[in-house]
Amino acid sequence: MNLIYNFSAGPAMIPRDVLNQAKKELHNWKNLGSSIMEISHRSEEFIQMALEAEKDLRDLLKIPDSFKVLFCQGGARGQFSAIPMNLLNNLQTADYINSGYWSNSAFMEAKKYCTPRSIFIRETNGVKESLLPMHKWNINENSAYIHYCPNETIDGLSIYEEPVFENKIVVGDFSSFILSRSINIKNYDLIYAGAQKNIGPAGITIIIIRKNIIGYSSKMTPSILDYKKISDHHSMFNTPPTFAWYLSGLVFKWLKKQGGLKAIEKLNKKKSDLLYKKIDNSDFYINKINSKHRSQMNVVFHLVNPKLNYIFLKEASKTGLNYLRGHSIVGGMRASLYNAMPLEGVESLVKFMSYFEKRYG
Numbered sequence: 001m002n003l004i005y006n007f008s009a010g011p012a013m014i015p016r017d018v019l020n021q022a023k024k025e026l027h028n029w030k031n032l033g034s035s036i037m038e039i040s041h042r043s044e045e046f047i048q049m050a051l052e053a054e055k056d057l058r059d060l061l062k063i064p065d066s067f068k069v070l071f072c073q074g075g076a077r078g079q080f081s082a083i084p085m086n087l088l089n090n091l092q093t094a095d096y097i098n099s100g101y102w103s104n105s106a107f108m109e110a111k112k113y114c115t116p117r118s119i120f121i122r123e124t125n126g127v128k129e130s131l132l133p134m135h136k137w138n139i140n141e142n143s144a145y146i147h148y149c150p151n152e153t154i155d156g157l158s159i160y161e162e163p164v165f166e167n168k169i170v171v172g173d174f175s176s177f178i179l180s181r182s183i184n185i186k187n188y189d190l191i192y193a194g195a196q197k198n199i200g201p202a203g204i205t206i207i208i209i210r211k212n213i214i215g216y217s218s219k220m221t222p223s224i225l226d227y228k229k230i231s232d233h234h235s236m237f238n239t240p241p242t243f244a245w246y247l248s249g250l251v252f253k254w255l256k257k258q259g260g261l262k263a264i265e266k267l268n269k270k271k272s273d274l275l276y277k278k279i280d281n282s283d284f285y286i287n288k289i290n291s292k293h294r295s296q297m298n299v300v301f302h303l304v305n306p307k308l309n310y311i312f313l314k315e316a317s318k319t320g321l322n323y324l325r326g327h328s329i330v331g332g333m334r335a336s337l338y339n340a341m342p343l344e345g346v347e348s349l350v351k352f353m354s355y356f357e358k359r360y361g
């Protein structure tokens with residue numbers, strides 16, 4: 001089979017070495033004669049694996065002891081509900097920073113539980129699209145928390161600035177941002193992420209939460225969404241997605257072997273710089289986002305002549321460059337360059353783009 005590079009936004013590429021290891025261990029994990037999917041989550045072996053996965057994640061992100069790490073279900077959308085249920089704490093409003101599709105989706109869901117405020121931070125000068133810096137966010141004194149999304153997976157927009165808001169709970173939807181670079185966990189109170197981009201297979205959701213904000217859920221919060229319940233039961237109140245947890249653990253070990261977040265951050269910058277440079281040096285392809293806010297994980301670009309979209313995708317796929325179609329809301333193309341995408345994948349894409357431009361430009 002030819003080498004395939006998968007640019008899907010999620011579920012996305014998983015490192016080849018991780019898949020190979022899982023394949024090797026599939027039928028007989030830890031000499032138990034069974035796969036990990038067939039054993040109890042209460043077994044000594046599973047619990048050991050779960051503890052190791054948490055330790056590796058803590059090492060990677062330098063998570064201090066004042067934070068709990070929870071492994072949950074329900075995806076990031078589950079958290080859109082869990083967050084107001086757990087954090088409103090009798091207040092009636094929360095601030096939702098609106099930078100694109102996903103942050104707005106979180107706002108829409110929060111409306112079921114309170115009267116959130118949407119703070120729109122996108123701006124355009126007619127040519128380039130940009131985002132307001134944090135000091136210009138119009139935060140409400142009486143809000144229970146601020147919610148924002150540092151990487152808009154669909155729009156291809158990122159916020160690299162880290163939040164420092166005094167006396168305010170800060171919540172971040174890190175679904176397509178987590179583990180792509182190092183961050184200072186202490187600047188946040190709650191970080192959550194669905195796994196299917198930079199962590200592992202869909203089905204597991206990671207929450208990193210400051211201990212002192214656990215325990216304030218409203219009465220009607222379902223137990224499986226209640227941070228205290230999940231935390232008290234070591235993320236095993238209900239049967240966890242065991243295979244997804246295991247595979248995520250393998251990804252954490254793989255990431256440590258690559259040199260951790262400093263090394264991957266450097267590589268991620270190199271990959272996205274290469275692709276944006278190709279786009280900027282051409283009048284055949286276009287990206288209108290201000291360079292300060294361009295996503296390194298999801299590079300959105302358009303062909304100036306959209307009539308060529310179909311043929312671009314078809315020919316790319318024949319070359320082994322798959323799933324480049326942009327989200328229907330934005331159109332055009334989207335190349336997702338999560339940690340598992342090697343530099344060679346981006347080099348192949350850039351080479352193909354040059355060839356395509358020569359042929360059809």
Ligand code: PMP
Binds near residue numbers: 074078153173174176
């Ligand atoms: N937030 C962001 C930033 C996302 O990219 C996604 C999924 N693409 C979601 C939320 C929703 O995630 P899930 O499907 O796991 O609920």
